[in-house]
Amino acid sequence: MPFRRKEGRADRNRTSRVGGLLCLAVITFLLPGCGIGPTVLGRDRLDYQTALSESWKQQILQNLVRIRYADAPVFLEVTSIISQYQVGAQLNAGTSLNNPPWSHQEQFSGSAAYSDKPTLTYMPMTGEKFARSLFMPISPATIVSLVQAGWPVDMTLRLTCASVNGIRNRAQGPAMARAGDPEFEELLAAFRRIQLDGTIATRIEKKGVVETAFVIISQETSKQSQVDEARVRELLGLDPNAKELRLVYGVVASGKTELAMQTRSMSQLLLELAGCIDVPAEHVASGKTYPNPKEKDALAFIRIHSGVIKPSEAFAEVQYRGHWFWIDDGDFASKRMLTLMMMFFSLVEPGGGAGAPIVTVNAG
Helix, strand or coil: CHHHHHHHHHHHHHHHHHHHHHHHHHHHHHHHCCCCHHHHHHHHHHHHHHHHHHHHHHHHHHHHHHHCCCCCCCCCCEEEEHHHHEEEEEEEEEEEEECCCCCEEEEEEEEEEEEEEEEEEEEEECCCHHHHHCEEECCHHHHHHHHHCCEEEEEHHHHHHHECCCEEEEECCCCCEECCCCHHHHHHHHHHHHHCCCCCEEEEECCCEEEEEEEEECCCHHHHHHHHHHHHHHHCCCCCCCCCCEEEEEECCCCCCCEEEECCEEEHHHHHHCCCCEEEEEEEEHCCCCCCCCCCCCCCCEEEEEEEECCEEEEEEEEEEEEEEEEEEECHHHHHHHHHHHHHHHCCCCCCCCCCCEEECCCC
């Protein structure tokens, strides 16, 4: 009989230890949940930032493909992101003791739950403000501001300008395809060398709601920049001694101190880039889209590939009509051009001023 008593106590001690360990495990799970807000801040911020960037690239790329197939572009703007986390746990404990046969019973149980419930709000870009932003020419001051911020002037003007002081840029849209004036590429090359020399700046004057931009030419230039500036003035018909040029929108300047830019609209930019897509030959043969250029153009704005197999390394990729369309991750020039398009969409505010997405994280 003493032997049975000893065995009963050992069983009770072992059961108590098991129950204690179970309690400790549940409590250990609960304690980190008390600080869930601070712990998820860094992760959520980067995750949503990456997701928004990737979705923007895919949305622009897909709309370029849609335009190439004569589909209407559709844009959705993310207006708010609400992410709510819930952590719950439950611990049950019980014990019973019957003295006659020295029986002892303990019961421990625990449960825990974790959930993440994000809520995203989208707003279609429609209406008069969207149409006006999509079809109105981009302001010359906006273009010059991008150049002043460090974007290559030759790439920016080749995409956004139809002409500068009457010198015409080429166009490759399906309805307005034309060859550009040979002086235009010469002009861009000279502008680029001047930009690299840092001898051109801009100044913006604002009177009420009217903004006037001026291009300022520095007098402290290298010999090469002096040659380039003289050639630029000659091509554009500018006053050789003017230190400041007034920037205006138009086809032809009204004087020798004006720099007239006939800029393109966002819809024209989309058409120009859509013309660079390498569409499948069978889609051209069936009349779904217009043909690719016969020869690869070294001055193509962007290179968008197509195929039936999903690419392994892509900067941006979308699937459309059973084919994949993508920009190669190793094509820096094309990646930069897509990023420039994202910049233009931010500058012209096609959503009518809906503002940046608001991210709300309820971590209670």
